[in-house]
Amino acid sequence: AQKEVKIGVILPLSGPLAPIGKSLKEGAELAADIVNKKYPGIGIPIAEWEGIPGLGGAKIKLIFSDSRGDPAWGAEQAKRLIEDEKVVGLMGAYQSAVTKTASVEAERAGIPFVNPDSTSPDLSKRGFKWFWRVTPHETWFTRDLFDFLDGLVAGKAQGVKAVPKSELEPLAVAAENTEWGAASLAEIEKFAKERGWKIAESFKYPHKATDLTSEARKLTASKAPTFLFASYVSDAILFIKALKEMKATPRLIWGQNAGFIQPDFWKTLGADVNGIVSRDVFSSVLGKVKPEADRINKIYKERSGFDFDGSSARDFIGVQVWAHALNAAKSTDPKALQKALNELHIPGKELIMPWKGVKFGSPFPGDTNQNELGSGIIIQYQGYPDGKPEIVFPFEMATSRLIYPFAGWK
Amino acid sequence: MLEVKNLVKAFGGLVANGDISFELQEGEVLGLIGPNGAGKSTLFNCIAGYYKPTAGKILFEGKDIAGWPPHLVTREGIARTFQGMKIMPNLTVEENVMIGAFCRTNERQVAKKEAREILNLMGLTEFGKELPSGLPISVQKRIELARAIATKPKLLMLDELAAGLNPLETKEIIRTLQRFKEERKLTLFLTEHVMEFIMTISERVIVMAAGKKIAEGRPEEVARQDKVVEAYLGERYAKGR
Amino acid sequence: MLKVDRIQVHYEGIPALHEVSLEVNQGELVVMVGANGSGKSTTLKAIIGGVTPVSGTILFNEREITREETAKIVRMGVVYVPESRRIFGPLTVEENLLLGAFTSDSEKEVREHLEHVYQLFPRLKERHKQRGETLSGGEQQMLAIGRGLMIRPKLLMLDEPSLGLMPKLVTELFKTISLLKEEGYTILLVEQNVREALEIADRGYILQTGRTIHSGKGVELLQSDIVKKAFLGL
Amino acid sequence: MELTAQLLVYGVLMGLIFALIALGLSLIFGVMNIVNFAHGEFLMMGMYIAYLLSTFLHLDPLISLPIAAGAGYLLGIGSYHILIHRILRGPMVAQLFGTFGLMLFLRYLAMYIFTPDVRSVKQGILVGKTLSMGWVNVDASKIFSAGVCLLAFAAIYWMIYRTKLGRGLRATSIDAEAAKYMGIDTKGMNALAWGIGGATVALAGALLAHFYYVTPTVGMLFTLIAFATVALGGFGSILGAFVAGIIIGLIMVISGQLVSELKFSFIYVVYFLVVVFRPRGLFGW
Amino acid sequence: MGQLLTDIFFFNDRPRFERVGFLIFILIILIFPWIVTSAYGRAVAIKFLLFALFGLGWNLIGGYGGQVDLGQAKNVGFGAYATALMIVWWKVPFWLTIIPGMIIAAAESFAIAYPMFRLKGHYFAIATLCVALVWKELFIFWDWTGGARGVEIPIRSGADFVYMQFNSPIYYHYFIFFLFLLQFFFMNWFRKSKLGYAVQAVRDNEEAAASLGINVYRTKVVNYTITGGLGALGGSFMAVYYLYIDPDAVMPLDLSILIAMTVMVGGAGSIWGPIIGAAILIPLDMYLGAWLGAQKRLGIDFMVYAVIMMVIAAKEPRGIWGIIERKIKKETR
Ligand SMILES: Nc1ncnc2c1ncn2[C@@H]1O[C@H](COP(=O)(O)OP(=O)(O)OP(=O)(O)O)[C@@H](O)[C@H]1O
Numbered sequence A: 001a002q003k004e005v006k007i008g009v010i011l012p013l014s015g016p017l018a019p020i021g022k023s024l025k026e027g028a029e030l031a032a033d034i035v036n037k038k039y040p041g042i043g044i045p046i047a048e049w050e051g052i053p054g055l056g057g058a059k060i061k062l063i064f065s066d067s068r069g070d071p072a073w074g075a076e077q078a079k080r081l082i083e084d085e086k087v088v089g090l091m092g093a094y095q096s097a098v099t100k101t102a103s104v105e106a107e108r109a110g111i112p113f114v115n116p117d118s119t120s121p122d123l124s125k126r127g128f129k130w131f132w133r134v135t136p137h138e139t140w141f142t143r144d145l146f147d148f149l150d151g152l153v154a155g156k157a158q159g160v161k162a163v164p165k166s167e168l169e170p171l172a173v174a175a176e177n178t179e180w181g182a183a184s185l186a187e188i189e190k191f192a193k194e195r196g197w198k199i200a201e202s203f204k205y206p207h208k209a210t211d212l213t214s215e216a217r218k219l220t221a222s223k224a225p226t227f228l229f230a231s232y233v234s235d236a237i238l239f240i241k242a243l244k245e246m247k248a249t250p251r252l253i254w255g256q257n258a259g260f261i262q263p264d265f266w267k268t269l270g271a272d273v274n275g276i277v278s279r280d281v282f283s284s285v286l287g288k289v290k291p292e293a294d295r296i297n298k299i300y301k302e303r304s305g306f307d308f309d310g311s312s313a314r315d316f317i318g319v320q321v322w323a324h325a326l327n328a329a330k331s332t333d334p335k336a337l338q339k340a341l342n343e344l345h346i347p348g349k350e351l352i353m354p355w356k357g358v359k360f361g362s363p364f365p366g367d368t369n370q371n372e373l374g375s376g377i378i379i380q381y382q383g384y385p386d387g388k389p390e391i392v393f394p395f396e397m398a399t400s401r402l403i404y405p406f407a408g409w410k
Numbered sequence B: 001m002l003e004v005k006n007l008v009k010a011f012g013g014l015v016a017n018g019d020i021s022f023e024l025q026e027g028e029v030l031g032l033i034g035p036n037g038a039g040k041s042t043l044f045n046c047i048a049g050y051y052k053p054t055a056g057k058i059l060f061e062g063k064d065i066a067g068w069p070p071h072l073v074t075r076e077g078i079a080r081t082f083q084g085m086k087i088m089p090n091l092t093v094e095e096n097v098m099i100g101a102f103c104r105t106n107e108r109q110v111a112k113k114e115a116r117e118i119l120n121l122m123g124l125t126e127f128g129k130e131l132p133s134g135l136p137i138s139v140q141k142r143i144e145l146a147r148a149i150a151t152k153p154k155l156l157m158l159d160e161l162a163a164g165l166n167p168l169e170t171k172e173i174i175r176t177l178q179r180f181k182e183e184r185k186l187t188l189f190l191t192e193h194v195m196e197f198i199m200t201i202s203e204r205v206i207v208m209a210a211g212k213k214i215a216e217g218r219p220e221e222v223a224r225q226d227k228v229v230e231a232y233l234g235e236r237y238a239k240g241r
Numbered sequence C: 001m002l003k004v005d006r007i008q009v010h011y012e013g014i015p016a017l018h019e020v021s022l023e024v025n026q027g028e029l030v031v032m033v034g035a036n037g038s039g040k041s042t043t044l045k046a047i048i049g050g051v052t053p054v055s056g057t058i059l060f061n062e063r064e065i066t067r068e069e070t071a072k073i074v075r076m077g078v079v080y081v082p083e084s085r086r087i088f089g090p091l092t093v094e095e096n097l098l099l100g101a102f103t104s105d106s107e108k109e110v111r112e113h114l115e116h117v118y119q120l121f122p123r124l125k126e127r128h129k130q131r132g133e134t135l136s137g138g139e140q141q142m143l144a145i146g147r148g149l150m151i152r153p154k155l156l157m158l159d160e161p162s163l164g165l166m167p168k169l170v171t172e173l174f175k176t177i178s179l180l181k182e183e184g185y186t187i188l189l190v191e192q193n194v195r196e197a198l199e200i201a202d203r204g205y206i207l208q209t210g211r212t213i214h215s216g217k218g219v220e221l222l223q224s225d226i227v228k229k230a231f232l233g234l
Numbered sequence D: 001m002e003l004t005a006q007l008l009v010y011g012v013l014m015g016l017i018f019a020l021i022a023l024g025l026s027l028i029f030g031v032m033n034i035v036n037f038a039h040g041e042f043l044m045m046g047m048y049i050a051y052l053l054s055t056f057l058h059l060d061p062l063i064s065l066p067i068a069a070g071a072g073y074l075l076g077i078g079s080y081h082i083l084i085h086r087i088l089r090g091p092m093v094a095q096l097f098g099t100f101g102l103m104l105f106l107r108y109l110a111m112y113i114f115t116p117d118v119r120s121v122k123q124g125i126l127v128g129k130t131l132s133m134g135w136v137n138v139d140a141s142k143i144f145s146a147g148v149c150l151l152a153f154a155a156i157y158w159m160i161y162r163t164k165l166g167r168g169l170r171a172t173s174i175d176a177e178a179a180k181y182m183g184i185d186t187k188g189m190n191a192l193a194w195g196i197g198g199a200t201v202a203l204a205g206a207l208l209a210h211f212y213y214v215t216p217t218v219g220m221l222f223t224l225i226a227f228a229t230v231a232l233g234g235f236g237s238i239l240g241a242f243v244a245g246i247i248i249g250l251i252m253v254i255s256g257q258l259v260s261e262l263k264f265s266f267i268y269v270v271y272f273l274v275v276v277f278r279p280r281g282l283f284g285w
Numbered sequence E: 001m002g003q004l005l006t007d008i009f010f011f012n013d014r015p016r017f018e019r020v021g022f023l024i025f026i027l028i029i030l031i032f033p034w035i036v037t038s039a040y041g042r043a044v045a046i047k048f049l050l051f052a053l054f055g056l057g058w059n060l061i062g063g064y065g066g067q068v069d070l071g072q073a074k075n076v077g078f079g080a081y082a083t084a085l086m087i088v089w090w091k092v093p094f095w096l097t098i099i100p101g102m103i104i105a106a107a108e109s110f111a112i113a114y115p116m117f118r119l120k121g122h123y124f125a126i127a128t129l130c131v132a133l134v135w136k137e138l139f140i141f142w143d144w145t146g147g148a149r150g151v152e153i154p155i156r157s158g159a160d161f162v163y164m165q166f167n168s169p170i171y172y173h174y175f176i177f178f179l180f181l182l183q184f185f186f187m188n189w190f191r192k193s194k195l196g197y198a199v200q201a202v203r204d205n206e207e208a209a210a211s212l213g214i215n216v217y218r219t220k221v222v223n224y225t226i227t228g229g230l231g232a233l234g235g236s237f238m239a240v241y242y243l244y245i246d247p248d249a250v251m252p253l254d255l256s257i258l259i260a261m262t263v264m265v266g267g268a269g270s271i272w273g274p275i276i277g278a279a280i281l282i283p284l285d286m287y288l289g290a291w292l293g294a295q296k297r298l299g300i301d302f303m304v305y306a307v308i309m310m311v312i313a314a315k316e317p318r319g320i321w322g323i324i325e326r327k328i329k330k331e332t333r
């Protein structure tokens, strides 16, 4: 019989975050498929594999489990996957709160938990021995944001003259009141202070709100030219709709990933997204600078009907990390895997991400087992409804000119 | 034992009890009659603490209990039954009575014993473990009476206890009442529209009409007064007597 | 007009009526008496469709209504004034009365009946704006009866209408009932005032533990030993 | 000053929608003393109807209003006949439980059919149009919705308090058994209440779809607000739902300015305070 | 004293089949982790005991008190936070955090009970719901509670009886079973106590209860206060069991509703009801989620669960215990 390696994947597949959970799941499934079957011509090693070479061609089998967005439920599913399904390791769980409880189970059981998709800085600061985070975390992304802003002022953005700082200052920030939103806001405030950016208005709002008109009005009333958001998709939509209703005229709108990169976001808002920028880890236009990404995107689009995006990309790379680790360990023994993960180094060219690679270390103070070679990008929606999320940061990787200032809504 | 002085109870503009005064001696049986809406139940409710009197005093063994909440009034020694029964439907008959007995004890065993004794005296033992809701009205009325007695009252107030009972059942309940009155030294204050009941058992009767006391005296005397006949009893009784 | 044939009714599997049969003819005043819990109210409820008999039949004007919906039976002209009165507490006296005429479509008739009821019970007119639940016990009883008279029913069923009424009103009530009978109403009456009821009744039935054990002319029943012993305690 | 005025406008407009959403809940509660946890799911159904008609048949969402109302009516009546009348005899907890089941069922049925994706209505005469009225810019569809809400309230109010049918409904709500003795078809009345309740909330959904997104889980957000609205106004009171809806709309915008994070708390605290002093809500009997 | 012990530990007022049933139940729970080796099965058993514990507490207000309280989650939250914060801040041993948690929950319940009990029926239900949601928002809002980022208790290795952390679920199994029994015997005493009867009398008819010398208001307040305290007990357990808590996890509306539902499904106002209800709902929910969740098409697990809920509500509104009791009655007749 075919040898199989089971990996448990915990994701929010029902509840309010289900739309994102769906993207994550599809990304992981594609990666597993690419590992298991030959996909010639993509240009990354796993596409050449048929199963995991180091394990004699054993196939990766993903066992998905719904976290329901509930930390307790997530922990119970982790137990089930670990002991009853006998998975060799875990992956997930998107919401940092769920990742926290689920990874405790892995830590106790002594099996690896690879986390490709949670961005709360806390997670990699717990000193766990069985937890590896692949994605950059919020500290990183926020640093990118301020690099981007400082870059604008310095005139580094392609096709945009140096922007006087006074044109972008002060900032106004709205973050949802979840673990992730709170972390985002804290990071933004920290960096703003460090880099000398004034904040006119910053607040948390109740996520899954019924109405955000008042909050949007608060942003416009602050007269700040730059709006920063940390919102899931439903709230992101409400914010943009409300701002449009008020004919707000910010010069820059930046979203902290999540809702701002969901297909639902631009599908719902159509042309109204043009000019909005968001932090991300992947864009389908990456193909312009990284042809492998384009090939993956094509396959993905055939399967799911959408472009590959930041969410699907993250769980894709999660599976990829698993595949490389298993290959290197040549065993499914936890200790061997632990060693393999600790020593893992995937060079950037083997990834579809615009990263320098995957290697776990301590990029920020307090971090352990955190990928230190990752990086973020900032995309801008251009030419929607038929457009693409163009990369505008890092400046040297830009696929299109930055549209600045934000043109307003029709 | 009980002395009501210038009691007034008004609902908005409607004066349900206007300046009522009377006294009740220990061991006495006092009847209260009067037309529908005269304010009898209101008076009961004022004494038992369900309504706060607008003015006036209610002295029970020297203490002014006007405005006291019902449970304190009961603990002072005044128990009551309700016009239109208020049985606790999800508790068994025995438990209904036990809860009354808990008024005087904290011990379940004591309360249980007391309840069983009263049920036995009332001839209700067979229903002890049943839920009261399906039982006939006459039984429910006796349960309510048993429950009130279980609180070991000095004064027992009965609001239309015999309503809905046929003459035979009425006679039975009078007998029960009289027995308890003897054994437990109860003072009774009751209102009733069934003349066979009230006229037999009462030693003295107060007549109310439109919120005022209009007559007082021994039952036979009162029943003969024209104003009582006219306001309350009607021709049939006038003829009968 | 009404024919109840050996009906049996259970409450949660426990029989309340074993075998009850009775008949009411056009224009008659029929009285049902019986000890507490003998099943009088249950019989009326079965007729009006409030409970469904497990066996037996009920015919009204030759039509079987054993399993008919209450609302339909009421629309056929049967009115039931329940023992527990069932006043619409938060509604005013007048609104309560108007609901009694829910099945009537003629505005004019409704007005007439309203006047009639107010004549019968002046107390209600006095209180017509008061909320039903704040009426005294007796006043509520008047309201319940008045509500039953808001249409001209083919059959009027009263369950212990004298309950809680003062003696004077009881006397008047029985007068009113005889009056109604004379006006041509057909009435089925349940009463604990056995003597007064049987005096004005055409016929009577005696119920005992869910069975009709005896029937006969009103006055005859009043003389019978059963009634004397069991109800009057003579 | 300008800000205040703008907030008032936004608050009242949103409040009217809340009121319309709450109307059906209040009516259903009034007639049969049952709190419908699935109310928000009815709203979601109304929204999906507007979405489907707009996306697949290219119908203007305005045209879908009556269709949504009709479908909501059927959904209400259907729920009544299939489930609700069976749980009416149970205690309050069982009723809550039953409608909670209905809520879960409808929500996940929608998730099964439509997937969890977020959708919205993109075309329509009023969709995305902004009216400028000098100092305030307002979405045209919100103004239109407000108008529809007022009309719906007037119609329902008239029906309940001025027609015989309404008297029948009220009688049923107070004492269903006694209402039966009056010749009122109480089952019909209950079904009617559910029908109207479903119709008004689905109508609100179709209106909401003009400027709000649709997803299977959208209902709960509104259910909780509708609960607070209905209870604040007084269960069963039409006028109460209306006034409370507007109050809640205003609290939302004002608290959104003060401490946005706690804005639902503001609503709940106001509810709590009101009810402590008026235990049956602002207009409850 | 002897009487008190009998009241706590004995069921001599209950029919024989109940006593036998209870013994069998205890035996099953005792040997459960030895016959079931599935980790998920054990997790289900632990969650079952946890919700049976919650249900027993809620039964006080919801069953015996007849008041629908949809805010029990706030008390769970108080317990969970008291334990988690005390452990994280001051390293207080677990066992010393239980009582403060219960006291905080009871004190809060006591404080709001006075205004709360002006309300009846649905107004009360919605008010409880609102109060719980306000607390949840506050816990998210405040920084000192960790806000939305929650509280993480550091992992300890091995079996630690001071902080009640274990690698093996078997320990947790007996640990929660112990807490469950504590509460169970408390309830056994309660239902037979004077207070227990007063609570039921008030539920059935407030005016009648008052006429029998019961202070209606005080009875309700005391009952609500105890309910609050009992809710916190399970919360403390959750903190050391999951090792991470946040307001969405320990005080959401769903939790309040699930607690109420276990009682309702089992049969409110009976000591067995919450146990039966939890024994049905928790495994049902967890196995449906494991088997039918995460499918290609989402939502089937919830739909099946929802249908079962509706059927129970429609067919047996008085709960499963109602059916059992009736069956037994019929047989013994
Ligand atoms: N809560 C209230 N609000 C307004 N009016 C009330 C209230 N309670 C009683 N009343 C009125 O006060 C008057 C006296 O009522 P009460 O119940 O005391 O009469 P009663 O003498 O007991 O009559 P019955 O013999 O019919 O029971 C009645 O007219 C009644 O309508």
Ligand SMILES: Nc1ncnc2c1ncn2[C@@H]1O[C@H](COP(=O)(O)OP(=O)(O)OP(=O)(O)O)[C@@H](O)[C@H]1O
Binding pocket: B133, B134, B135, B136, B137, B138, B164, C011, C012, C015, C016, C034, C035, C036, C037, C038, C039, C040, C041, C042, C043, C083
């Ligand atoms: N809702 C009910 N549930 C259970 N049993 C009931 C119910 N209603 C009545 N019963 C039982 O049915 C029998 C007949 O009751 P019914 O009320 O018809 O008697 P009745 O002759 O009208 O008595 P009363 O003089 O008390 O009104 C009684 O034994 C009673 O216990």
Ligand SMILES: [Mg+2]
Binding pocket: B040, B041, B042, B083, B159, C136, C137
């Ligand atoms: Mg009275």
Ligand SMILES: [Mg+2]
Binding pocket: C040, C041, C042, C083, C159
């Ligand atoms: Mg009867």
